[in-house]
Amino acid sequence: MAFKNPLFTVDSVLFTVHNNTLKVLLVQRAEAPFLGQWALPGGFVDVDQDANTDATAHRKLRDKTGFTPQYLEQLQVISGAQRDPRGYSVTLAYYALVAHQNVSPKIASVALAQWIAVQDLPQYTLAFDHAHIIALAQARLQQKTLYSMIPAFCLPERFTIAQLQQVIETIIEKPIQRKSLMRRLEASDMFAALDEKTSSGGRLAQLYSIKAGADLVNFERNLMAKDE
Amino acid sequence: MAFKNPLFTVDSVLFTVHNNTLKVLLVQRAEAPFLGQWALPGGFVDVDQDANTDATAHRKLRDKTGFTPQYLEQLQVISGAQRDPRGYSVTLAYYALVAHQNVSPKIASVALAQWIAVQDLPQYTLAFDHAHIIALAQARLQQKTLYSMIPAFCLPERFTIAQLQQVIETIIEKPIQRKSLMRRLEASDMFAALDEKTSSGGRLAQLYSIKAGADLVNFERNLMAKDE
DNA sequence: AGAATAGTGTCTGTTAGACATTATTAA
DNA sequence: TTAATAATGTCTAACAGACACTATTCT
Numbered sequence: 001m002a003f004k005n006p007l008f009t010v011d012s013v014l015f016t017v018h019n020n021t022l023k024v025l026l027v028q029r030a031e032a033p034f035l036g037q038w039a040l041p042g043g044f045v046d047v048d049q050d051a052n053t054d055a056t057a058h059r060k061l062r063d064k065t066g067f068t069p070q071y072l073e074q075l076q077v078i079s080g081a082q083r084d085p086r087g088y089s090v091t092l093a094y095y096a097l098v099a100h101q102n103v104s105p106k107i108a109s110v111a112l113a114q115w116i117a118v119q120d121l122p123q124y125t126l127a128f129d130h131a132h133i134i135a136l137a138q139a140r141l142q143q144k145t146l147y148s149m150i151p152a153f154c155l156p157e158r159f160t161i162a163q164l165q166q167v168i169e170t171i172i173e174k175p176i177q178r179k180s181l182m183r184r185l186e187a188s189d190m191f192a193a194l195d196e197k198t199s200s201g202g203r204l205a206q207l208y209s210i211k212a213g214a215d216l217v218n219f220e221r222n223l224m225a226k227d228e
Numbered sequence: 229m230a231f232k233n234p235l236f237t238v239d240s241v242l243f244t245v246h247n248n249t250l251k252v253l254l255v256q257r258a259e260a261p262f263l264g265q266w267a268l269p270g271g272f273v274d275v276d277q278d279a280n281t282d283a284t285a286h287r288k289l290r291d292k293t294g295f296t297p298q299y300l301e302q303l304q305v306i307s308g309a310q311r312d313p314r315g316y317s318v319t320l321a322y323y324a325l326v327a328h329q330n331v332s333p334k335i336a337s338v339a340l341a342q343w344i345a346v347q348d349l350p351q352y353t354l355a356f357d358h359a360h361i362i363a364l365a366q367a368r369l370q371q372k373t374l375y376s377m378i379p380a381f382c383l384p385e386r387f388t389i390a391q392l393q394q395v396i397e398t399i400i401e402k403p404i405q406r407k408s409l410m411r412r413l414e415a416s417d418m419f420a421a422l423d424e425k426t427s428s429g430g431r432l433a434q435l436y437s438i439k440a441g442a443d444l445v446n447f448e449r450n451l452m453a454k455d456e
Numbered sequence: 457a458g459a460a461t462a463g464t465g466t467c468t469g470t471t472a473g474a475c476a477t478t479a480t481t482a483a
Numbered sequence: 484t485t486a487a488t489a490a491t492g493t494c495t496a497a498c499a500g501a502c503a504c505t506a507t508t509c510t
Contacts, residue, residue: 052307179472411499431462
Protein backbone atom coordinates (compact mmCIF):
# COMPACT_ATOMS: atom_id res chain seq x y z
CA MET A 1 0.00 0.00 0.00
CA ALA A 2 1.63 3.19 -1.20
CA PHE A 3 -0.25 5.55 1.08
CA LYS A 4 1.42 7.61 3.69
CA ASN A 5 -0.55 6.99 6.85
CA PRO A 6 -1.63 10.34 8.27
CA LEU A 7 -0.99 11.17 11.91
CA PHE A 8 -3.92 10.01 14.01
CA THR A 9 -4.62 11.54 17.41
CA VAL A 10 -7.41 11.65 19.97
CA ASP A 11 -8.25 14.92 21.74
CA SER A 12 -10.91 15.63 24.34
CA VAL A 13 -12.87 18.72 25.25
CA LEU A 14 -13.56 18.19 28.95
CA PHE A 15 -16.21 20.56 30.24
CA THR A 16 -17.28 21.40 33.73
CA VAL A 17 -19.50 24.08 35.25
CA HIS A 18 -18.27 26.06 38.20
CA ASN A 19 -19.56 29.36 39.58
CA ASN A 20 -22.12 29.57 36.82
CA THR A 21 -19.35 29.43 34.25
CA LEU A 22 -18.67 26.81 31.62
CA LYS A 23 -15.03 25.82 31.74
CA VAL A 24 -12.83 23.62 29.64
CA LEU A 25 -9.71 21.75 30.66
CA LEU A 26 -6.55 22.83 28.83
CA VAL A 27 -3.00 21.60 29.23
CA GLN A 28 0.26 23.26 28.41
CA ARG A 29 2.06 21.45 25.63
CA ALA A 30 5.31 19.86 26.77
CA GLU A 31 6.74 19.40 23.28
CA ALA A 32 6.86 20.89 19.82
CA PRO A 33 4.92 21.94 17.89
CA PHE A 34 3.21 24.72 19.86
CA LEU A 35 5.51 24.06 22.84
CA GLY A 36 4.19 25.75 25.96
CA GLN A 37 0.87 26.75 24.41
CA TRP A 38 -2.52 25.74 25.76
CA ALA A 39 -4.06 22.72 24.06
CA LEU A 40 -6.71 20.06 24.51
CA PRO A 41 -5.63 16.97 26.44
CA GLY A 42 -5.00 14.17 24.01
CA GLY A 43 -2.44 12.20 22.14
CA PHE A 44 -1.75 9.09 20.15
CA VAL A 45 -3.48 5.76 20.46
CA ASP A 46 -1.43 3.21 22.35
CA VAL A 47 -2.37 0.02 20.53
CA ASP A 48 -1.06 -2.15 23.35
CA GLN A 49 -3.00 -0.37 26.08
CA ASP A 50 -6.15 1.08 24.52
CA ALA A 51 -8.94 -1.30 23.61
CA ASN A 52 -10.31 1.41 21.33
CA THR A 53 -10.27 5.18 20.91
CA ASP A 54 -12.67 5.66 23.84
CA ALA A 55 -10.01 4.07 26.02
CA THR A 56 -7.43 6.44 24.57
CA ALA A 57 -9.55 9.45 25.46
CA HIS A 58 -10.18 8.11 28.96
CA ARG A 59 -6.51 7.35 29.52
CA LYS A 60 -5.35 10.78 28.44
CA LEU A 61 -7.92 12.49 30.66
CA ARG A 62 -7.02 10.29 33.60
CA ASP A 63 -3.37 11.25 33.15
CA LYS A 64 -4.24 14.92 33.41
CA THR A 65 -7.00 14.90 36.00
CA GLY A 66 -6.63 11.65 37.93
CA PHE A 67 -10.30 11.08 37.26
CA THR A 68 -12.67 9.46 34.81
CA PRO A 69 -15.27 11.84 33.39
CA GLN A 70 -18.89 11.06 34.16
CA TYR A 71 -19.77 11.36 30.48
CA LEU A 72 -17.70 10.90 27.32
CA GLU A 73 -18.89 10.86 23.73
CA GLN A 74 -17.39 11.15 20.29
CA LEU A 75 -17.71 14.58 18.76
CA GLN A 76 -16.27 14.31 15.26
CA VAL A 77 -13.15 13.86 13.22
CA ILE A 78 -11.23 16.89 12.00
CA SER A 79 -8.63 16.33 9.32
CA GLY A 80 -6.44 18.04 6.77
CA ALA A 81 -2.94 18.81 5.63
CA GLN A 82 -2.66 22.25 7.20
CA ARG A 83 -3.81 21.81 10.78
CA ASP A 84 -0.59 20.29 12.10
CA PRO A 85 2.83 21.58 10.98
CA ARG A 86 4.17 18.03 11.18
CA GLY A 87 1.98 17.06 8.25
CA TYR A 88 -1.40 15.70 7.29
CA SER A 89 -3.29 14.85 10.45
CA VAL A 90 -6.52 13.24 11.53
CA THR A 91 -7.91 13.99 14.98
CA LEU A 92 -10.84 12.29 16.62
CA ALA A 93 -12.33 14.79 19.05
CA TYR A 94 -14.36 13.71 22.08
CA TYR A 95 -16.29 15.85 24.47
CA ALA A 96 -16.72 14.98 28.11
CA LEU A 97 -18.33 16.22 31.31
CA VAL A 98 -17.28 16.04 34.91
CA ALA A 99 -18.43 17.54 38.21
CA HIS A 100 -16.06 20.31 39.15
CA GLN A 101 -15.34 19.18 42.70
CA ASN A 102 -14.47 15.69 41.45
CA VAL A 103 -11.35 16.89 39.68
CA SER A 104 -10.62 20.24 41.19
CA PRO A 105 -8.07 19.08 43.79
CA LYS A 106 -6.20 16.94 41.32
CA ILE A 107 -6.01 19.67 38.73
CA ALA A 108 -4.52 22.03 41.24
CA SER A 109 -1.62 19.66 41.72
CA VAL A 110 -0.84 19.50 38.04
CA ALA A 111 0.53 22.86 37.11
CA LEU A 112 0.29 22.02 33.44
CA ALA A 113 -3.48 21.57 33.46
CA GLN A 114 -5.99 24.32 34.05
CA TRP A 115 -9.70 25.06 33.81
CA ILE A 116 -10.33 28.02 31.53
CA ALA A 117 -13.70 29.71 31.16
CA VAL A 118 -15.04 29.26 27.66
CA GLN A 119 -15.95 32.93 27.57
CA ASP A 120 -12.28 33.84 28.18
CA LEU A 121 -10.93 31.72 25.35
CA PRO A 122 -10.62 34.63 22.92
CA GLN A 123 -7.83 35.94 25.16
CA TYR A 124 -5.76 32.79 24.62
CA THR A 125 -3.97 31.48 21.58
CA LEU A 126 -4.58 27.79 21.49
CA ALA A 127 -2.45 25.20 19.73
CA PHE A 128 -3.56 23.73 16.40
CA ASP A 129 -7.25 24.32 15.61
CA HIS A 130 -8.24 23.53 19.17
CA ALA A 131 -10.24 26.74 19.54
CA HIS A 132 -12.38 25.57 16.66
CA ILE A 133 -12.82 22.10 18.15
CA ILE A 134 -13.95 23.60 21.46
CA ALA A 135 -16.52 25.69 19.60
CA LEU A 136 -17.85 22.56 17.90
CA ALA A 137 -18.02 20.75 21.23
CA GLN A 138 -19.79 23.64 22.92
CA ALA A 139 -22.41 23.80 20.17
CA ARG A 140 -23.01 20.07 20.47
CA LEU A 141 -23.30 20.26 24.25
CA GLN A 142 -25.78 23.12 23.99
CA GLN A 143 -27.89 21.27 21.45
CA LYS A 144 -27.90 18.06 23.47
CA THR A 145 -28.86 19.99 26.60
CA LEU A 146 -32.11 20.96 24.85
CA TYR A 147 -33.28 17.37 24.49
CA SER A 148 -31.57 15.39 27.24
CA MET A 149 -30.46 15.51 30.86
CA ILE A 150 -26.78 15.50 29.88
CA PRO A 151 -25.99 18.46 32.21
CA ALA A 152 -26.64 16.13 35.15
CA PHE A 153 -23.17 14.75 34.49
CA CYS A 154 -21.70 18.09 35.59
CA LEU A 155 -23.17 17.67 39.05
CA PRO A 156 -22.01 15.96 42.24
CA GLU A 157 -23.59 12.67 43.16
CA ARG A 158 -26.36 14.31 45.18
CA PHE A 159 -27.88 17.46 43.79
CA THR A 160 -31.00 19.61 43.83
CA ILE A 161 -33.24 20.72 41.00
CA ALA A 162 -32.02 24.26 41.48
CA GLN A 163 -28.43 23.12 40.92
CA LEU A 164 -29.44 21.26 37.78
CA GLN A 165 -31.27 24.33 36.53
CA GLN A 166 -28.20 26.50 37.14
CA VAL A 167 -25.97 24.16 35.18
CA ILE A 168 -28.42 23.97 32.29
CA GLU A 169 -28.78 27.74 32.14
CA THR A 170 -25.02 28.16 32.21
CA ILE A 171 -24.60 25.78 29.29
CA ILE A 172 -27.33 27.14 27.05
CA GLU A 173 -26.89 30.74 28.21
CA LYS A 174 -30.63 31.23 28.55
CA PRO A 175 -33.11 30.92 31.41
CA ILE A 176 -35.45 27.94 31.54
CA GLN A 177 -38.62 27.28 33.47
CA ARG A 178 -38.08 25.35 36.66
CA LYS A 179 -41.45 23.72 36.12
CA SER A 180 -40.42 22.33 32.73
CA LEU A 181 -37.29 20.91 34.27
CA MET A 182 -39.22 19.19 37.05
CA ARG A 183 -41.60 17.63 34.54
CA ARG A 184 -38.69 16.26 32.56
CA LEU A 185 -36.88 15.04 35.63
CA GLU A 186 -40.00 13.14 36.61
CA ALA A 187 -40.64 11.79 33.11
CA SER A 188 -37.07 10.73 32.43
CA ASP A 189 -37.01 8.13 35.20
CA MET A 190 -33.23 8.66 35.29
CA PHE A 191 -33.16 10.06 38.81
CA ALA A 192 -33.96 8.85 42.29
CA ALA A 193 -35.26 11.17 44.99
CA LEU A 194 -33.12 10.55 48.04
CA ASP A 195 -34.38 10.39 51.63
CA GLU A 196 -32.56 13.61 52.24
CA LYS A 197 -33.06 17.30 51.82
CA THR A 198 -30.65 20.13 51.86
CA SER A 199 -30.81 23.59 53.24
CA SER A 200 -30.59 26.48 50.85
CA GLY A 201 -31.84 29.58 52.64
CA GLY A 202 -35.53 28.77 52.47
CA ARG A 203 -37.56 25.60 52.28
CA LEU A 204 -35.40 22.47 52.24
CA ALA A 205 -34.70 21.14 48.77
CA GLN A 206 -35.14 17.54 47.70
CA LEU A 207 -31.87 15.82 46.80
CA TYR A 208 -31.66 13.59 43.75
CA SER A 209 -29.06 11.28 42.31
CA ILE A 210 -28.69 9.54 38.96
CA LYS A 211 -30.06 6.01 39.23
CA ALA A 212 -27.35 3.36 38.98
CA GLY A 213 -26.91 2.30 35.38
CA ALA A 214 -29.48 4.79 34.09
CA ASP A 215 -29.14 5.59 30.39
CA LEU A 216 -29.24 9.13 29.12
CA VAL A 217 -32.82 9.76 28.03
CA ASN A 218 -33.60 11.73 24.89
CA PHE A 219 -36.81 13.74 24.91
CA GLU A 220 -38.98 14.11 21.83
CA ARG A 221 -38.93 17.89 21.92
CA ASN A 222 -36.36 20.60 22.49
CA LEU A 223 -36.53 23.16 25.22
CA MET A 224 -36.43 26.80 24.15
CA ALA A 225 -37.46 26.41 20.56
CA LYS A 226 -37.68 30.15 20.21
CA ASP A 227 -34.82 32.50 19.57
CA GLU A 228 -34.93 35.36 21.98
CA MET B 229 7.25 8.80 19.50
CA ALA B 230 7.22 5.08 20.12
CA PHE B 231 3.62 4.42 19.11
CA LYS B 232 2.67 2.14 16.30
CA ASN B 233 0.29 4.15 14.17
CA PRO B 234 -2.93 2.13 13.76
CA LEU B 235 -4.40 1.56 10.32
CA PHE B 236 -6.78 4.38 9.48
CA THR B 237 -9.51 3.94 6.89
CA VAL B 238 -12.66 5.72 5.74
CA ASP B 239 -15.78 3.69 4.90
CA SER B 240 -19.17 4.90 3.74
CA VAL B 241 -22.66 3.54 4.12
CA LEU B 242 -24.38 4.84 0.99
CA PHE B 243 -28.15 4.49 1.20
CA THR B 244 -30.82 4.85 -1.39
CA VAL B 245 -34.53 4.05 -1.51
CA HIS B 246 -35.92 2.13 -4.46
CA ASN B 247 -39.25 0.31 -4.75
CA ASN B 248 -40.08 1.18 -1.17
CA THR B 249 -36.94 -0.57 0.00
CA LEU B 250 -33.94 0.87 1.77
CA LYS B 251 -30.78 -0.29 0.04
CA VAL B 252 -27.12 0.04 0.76
CA LEU B 253 -24.22 0.01 -1.69
CA LEU B 254 -21.77 -2.83 -1.20
CA VAL B 255 -18.67 -3.70 -3.19
CA GLN B 256 -16.87 -6.96 -3.57
CA ARG B 257 -13.41 -6.83 -2.03
CA ALA B 258 -10.63 -7.12 -4.58
CA GLU B 259 -7.92 -8.00 -2.10
CA ALA B 260 -7.22 -9.74 1.17
CA PRO B 261 -8.42 -9.81 3.83
CA PHE B 262 -12.01 -10.90 3.13
CA LEU B 263 -11.19 -11.22 -0.60
CA GLY B 264 -14.35 -11.51 -2.64
CA GLN B 265 -16.69 -10.72 0.24
CA TRP B 266 -19.15 -7.85 0.29
CA ALA B 267 -17.93 -4.74 2.06
CA LEU B 268 -18.60 -1.04 2.41
CA PRO B 269 -16.91 1.19 -0.17
CA GLY B 270 -13.93 2.85 1.43
CA GLY B 271 -10.20 2.82 1.81
CA PHE B 272 -7.19 4.75 2.90
CA VAL B 273 -6.77 8.51 2.93
CA ASP B 274 -4.64 9.74 0.05
CA VAL B 275 -2.85 12.65 1.65
CA ASP B 276 -1.86 14.10 -1.71
CA GLN B 277 -5.37 14.02 -3.15
CA ASP B 278 -7.81 14.35 -0.27
CA ALA B 279 -8.18 17.74 1.41
CA ASN B 280 -9.74 15.93 4.38
CA THR B 281 -11.58 12.75 5.22
CA ASP B 282 -14.80 14.04 3.63
CA ALA B 283 -12.89 14.17 0.37
CA THR B 284 -11.70 10.62 0.91
CA ALA B 285 -15.26 9.40 1.37
CA HIS B 286 -16.41 11.32 -1.71
CA ARG B 287 -13.55 10.02 -3.82
CA LYS B 288 -14.15 6.40 -2.88
CA LEU B 289 -17.85 6.68 -3.60
CA ARG B 290 -17.20 8.39 -6.91
CA ASP B 291 -14.88 5.55 -7.90
CA LYS B 292 -17.63 3.03 -7.28
CA THR B 293 -20.69 4.90 -8.51
CA GLY B 294 -19.45 7.61 -10.83
CA PHE B 295 -21.52 10.02 -8.77
CA THR B 296 -21.36 12.33 -5.80
CA PRO B 297 -23.97 11.59 -3.14
CA GLN B 298 -26.52 14.33 -2.41
CA TYR B 299 -25.80 14.08 1.29
CA LEU B 300 -22.76 12.92 3.23
CA GLU B 301 -22.14 13.12 6.96
CA GLN B 302 -19.80 11.60 9.48
CA LEU B 303 -21.29 8.74 11.44
CA GLN B 304 -18.65 7.72 13.96
CA VAL B 305 -15.29 6.13 14.48
CA ILE B 306 -15.03 2.43 15.17
CA SER B 307 -11.73 1.12 16.45
CA GLY B 308 -10.03 -1.83 18.07
CA ALA B 309 -7.44 -4.53 17.77
CA GLN B 310 -9.75 -7.35 16.67
CA ARG B 311 -11.81 -5.88 13.87
CA ASP B 312 -9.18 -6.20 11.15
CA PRO B 313 -6.92 -9.27 10.93
CA ARG B 314 -4.07 -7.04 9.74
CA GLY B 315 -3.97 -5.43 13.16
CA TYR B 316 -5.29 -2.56 15.23
CA SER B 317 -7.49 -0.43 13.05
CA VAL B 318 -9.42 2.81 13.21
CA THR B 319 -12.25 3.39 10.75
CA LEU B 320 -14.13 6.61 10.26
CA ALA B 321 -17.59 5.67 8.99
CA TYR B 322 -19.72 8.06 6.94
CA TYR B 323 -23.28 7.67 5.87
CA ALA B 324 -24.60 9.10 2.64
CA LEU B 325 -27.75 9.39 0.57
CA VAL B 326 -28.36 9.43 -3.14
CA ALA B 327 -31.37 9.26 -5.46
CA HIS B 328 -31.54 5.80 -6.92
CA GLN B 329 -31.85 6.81 -10.56
CA ASN B 330 -28.80 9.05 -10.25
CA VAL B 331 -26.45 6.12 -9.81
CA SER B 332 -28.39 3.16 -11.04
CA PRO B 333 -26.95 3.03 -14.57
CA LYS B 334 -23.39 3.47 -13.37
CA ILE B 335 -23.71 0.75 -10.77
CA ALA B 336 -24.96 -1.68 -13.35
CA SER B 337 -21.73 -1.24 -15.29
CA VAL B 338 -19.57 -2.00 -12.28
CA ALA B 339 -20.04 -5.66 -11.57
CA LEU B 340 -18.24 -5.30 -8.29
CA ALA B 341 -20.73 -2.86 -6.79
CA GLN B 342 -24.32 -3.68 -5.95
CA TRP B 343 -27.33 -2.33 -4.10
CA ILE B 344 -28.46 -4.71 -1.42
CA ALA B 345 -31.71 -4.32 0.51
CA VAL B 346 -31.01 -3.66 4.17
CA GLN B 347 -33.64 -6.22 5.08
CA ASP B 348 -31.72 -8.90 3.14
CA LEU B 349 -28.42 -8.26 4.87
CA PRO B 350 -28.80 -11.15 7.33
CA GLN B 351 -28.39 -13.46 4.33
CA TYR B 352 -24.95 -12.07 3.56
CA THR B 353 -21.66 -12.37 5.39
CA LEU B 354 -20.02 -8.98 5.25
CA ALA B 355 -16.34 -8.22 5.63
CA PHE B 356 -14.98 -6.85 8.91
CA ASP B 357 -17.69 -5.44 11.21
CA HIS B 358 -19.43 -3.78 8.31
CA ALA B 359 -22.80 -5.28 9.19
CA HIS B 360 -22.55 -3.52 12.53
CA ILE B 361 -21.57 -0.23 10.93
CA ILE B 362 -24.57 -0.43 8.60
CA ALA B 363 -26.83 -0.99 11.59
CA LEU B 364 -25.40 2.10 13.27
CA ALA B 365 -25.90 4.14 10.11
CA GLN B 366 -29.47 2.94 9.69
CA ALA B 367 -30.34 3.85 13.27
CA ARG B 368 -28.87 7.32 12.78
CA LEU B 369 -30.72 7.81 9.50
CA GLN B 370 -33.99 6.78 11.12
CA GLN B 371 -33.47 9.10 14.04
CA LYS B 372 -32.56 12.04 11.82
CA THR B 373 -35.59 11.40 9.63
CA LEU B 374 -37.77 12.13 12.67
CA TYR B 375 -36.50 15.68 13.03
CA SER B 376 -35.28 16.76 9.59
CA MET B 377 -36.02 16.55 5.88
CA ILE B 378 -32.94 14.40 5.24
CA PRO B 379 -34.92 11.85 3.20
CA ALA B 380 -35.33 14.51 0.51
CA PHE B 381 -31.77 13.67 -0.51
CA CYS B 382 -32.97 10.25 -1.68
CA LEU B 383 -35.24 11.87 -4.25
CA PRO B 384 -34.74 13.08 -7.81
CA GLU B 385 -34.44 16.79 -8.42
CA ARG B 386 -38.18 17.22 -8.89
CA PHE B 387 -40.47 15.26 -6.61
CA THR B 388 -43.95 15.21 -5.12
CA ILE B 389 -45.03 15.13 -1.51
CA ALA B 390 -46.28 11.60 -2.01
CA GLN B 391 -42.81 10.50 -3.09
CA LEU B 392 -41.24 12.16 -0.08
CA GLN B 393 -43.76 10.46 2.17
CA GLN B 394 -42.97 7.08 0.64
CA VAL B 395 -39.26 7.52 1.21
CA ILE B 396 -39.76 8.62 4.81
CA GLU B 397 -42.04 5.69 5.56
CA THR B 398 -39.55 3.30 4.00
CA ILE B 399 -36.76 4.64 6.17
CA ILE B 400 -38.57 4.70 9.50
CA GLU B 401 -40.71 1.65 8.70
CA LYS B 402 -43.83 3.33 9.98
CA PRO B 403 -46.64 5.34 8.37
CA ILE B 404 -46.75 9.09 8.84
CA GLN B 405 -49.49 11.65 8.36
CA ARG B 406 -49.35 13.37 5.00
CA LYS B 407 -50.69 16.47 6.69
CA SER B 408 -47.80 16.61 9.14
CA LEU B 409 -45.36 16.27 6.28
CA MET B 410 -46.95 19.14 4.39
CA ARG B 411 -46.78 21.37 7.44
CA ARG B 412 -43.10 20.64 7.83
CA LEU B 413 -42.37 21.08 4.16
CA GLU B 414 -44.00 24.49 4.34
CA ALA B 415 -42.29 25.49 7.59
CA SER B 416 -38.82 24.31 6.59
CA ASP B 417 -38.48 26.80 3.75
CA MET B 418 -36.07 24.30 2.17
CA PHE B 419 -38.21 23.59 -0.86
CA ALA B 420 -39.53 25.50 -3.83
CA ALA B 421 -42.85 24.66 -5.43
CA LEU B 422 -42.19 24.42 -9.17
CA ASP B 423 -44.48 25.73 -11.94
CA GLU B 424 -45.16 22.16 -12.83
CA LYS B 425 -47.38 19.33 -11.79
CA THR B 426 -47.18 15.67 -12.48
CA SER B 427 -49.80 13.09 -13.24
CA SER B 428 -50.21 10.25 -10.81
CA GLY B 429 -53.55 8.59 -11.52
CA GLY B 430 -55.76 11.25 -9.97
CA ARG B 431 -55.42 14.96 -9.37
CA LEU B 432 -52.13 16.38 -10.61
CA ALA B 433 -49.46 16.63 -7.90
CA GLN B 434 -47.36 19.69 -7.19
CA LEU B 435 -43.69 19.22 -7.92
CA TYR B 436 -41.06 20.51 -5.50
CA SER B 437 -37.32 20.82 -5.54
CA ILE B 438 -34.73 21.59 -2.90
CA LYS B 439 -33.89 25.29 -3.01
CA ALA B 440 -30.36 25.97 -4.23
CA GLY B 441 -27.99 26.09 -1.28
CA ALA B 442 -30.70 25.28 1.24
CA ASP B 443 -29.40 23.93 4.53
CA LEU B 444 -30.91 20.89 6.15
CA VAL B 445 -33.42 22.19 8.70
CA ASN B 446 -33.79 20.55 12.11
CA PHE B 447 -37.25 20.67 13.64
CA GLU B 448 -37.82 21.12 17.36
CA ARG B 449 -39.85 17.95 17.74
CA ASN B 450 -39.68 14.41 16.51
CA LEU B 451 -42.34 12.77 14.45
CA MET B 452 -43.85 9.57 15.85
CA ALA B 453 -42.93 10.03 19.47
CA LYS B 454 -45.07 7.05 20.38
CA ASP B 455 -44.01 3.45 20.13
CA GLU B 456 -46.65 1.41 18.38
C1' DA C 457 -70.29 9.66 -13.02
C1' DG C 458 -66.83 7.19 -10.47
C1' DA C 459 -62.23 6.04 -9.04
C1' DA C 460 -58.02 7.72 -7.69
C1' DT C 461 -54.94 10.80 -5.92
C1' DA C 462 -53.92 15.75 -4.08
C1' DG C 463 -54.72 19.09 -0.88
C1' DT C 464 -57.39 21.52 3.17
C1' DG C 465 -59.99 22.16 7.60
C1' DT C 466 -60.21 21.29 12.03
C1' DC C 467 -60.38 18.85 16.30
C1' DT C 468 -57.64 16.30 19.74
C1' DG C 469 -53.44 15.18 22.39
C1' DT C 470 -49.06 16.15 24.30
C1' DT C 471 -45.69 18.87 26.27
C1' DA C 472 -43.26 23.30 26.89
C1' DG C 473 -43.82 28.34 28.56
C1' DA C 474 -45.61 31.50 31.84
C1' DC C 475 -46.64 32.66 36.14
C1' DA C 476 -49.63 32.68 40.25
C1' DT C 477 -50.20 30.14 44.41
C1' DT C 478 -49.02 27.33 48.24
C1' DA C 479 -45.42 25.03 51.30
C1' DT C 480 -41.55 24.96 54.24
C1' DT C 481 -37.54 26.59 56.42
C1' DA C 482 -34.27 29.95 58.98
C1' DA C 483 -33.64 34.23 61.10
C1' DT D 484 -43.65 37.39 61.06
C1' DT D 485 -40.87 37.95 57.14
C1' DA D 486 -37.75 36.72 53.64
C1' DA D 487 -36.17 33.21 50.92
C1' DT D 488 -36.36 29.23 48.41
C1' DA D 489 -39.07 24.85 46.96
C1' DA D 490 -42.84 22.78 44.93
C1' DT D 491 -47.47 22.73 42.69
C1' DG D 492 -51.61 24.22 39.92
C1' DT D 493 -53.19 25.69 35.91
C1' DC D 494 -53.77 28.27 31.77
C1' DT D 495 -51.80 29.17 27.19
C1' DA D 496 -49.07 28.17 22.91
C1' DA D 497 -47.15 25.32 19.49
C1' DC D 498 -47.26 21.56 16.77
C1' DA D 499 -48.03 16.54 15.70
C1' DG D 500 -51.88 12.93 15.00
C1' DA D 501 -56.24 11.76 13.20
C1' DC D 502 -59.41 11.95 9.89
C1' DA D 503 -63.25 14.02 7.43
C1' DC D 504 -63.91 16.79 3.63
C1' DT D 505 -63.11 19.19 -0.76
C1' DA D 506 -60.54 19.55 -5.30
C1' DT D 507 -58.84 17.93 -9.58
C1' DT D 508 -57.72 14.72 -12.97
C1' DC D 509 -58.45 10.49 -15.91
C1' DT D 510 -61.32 6.99 -17.80
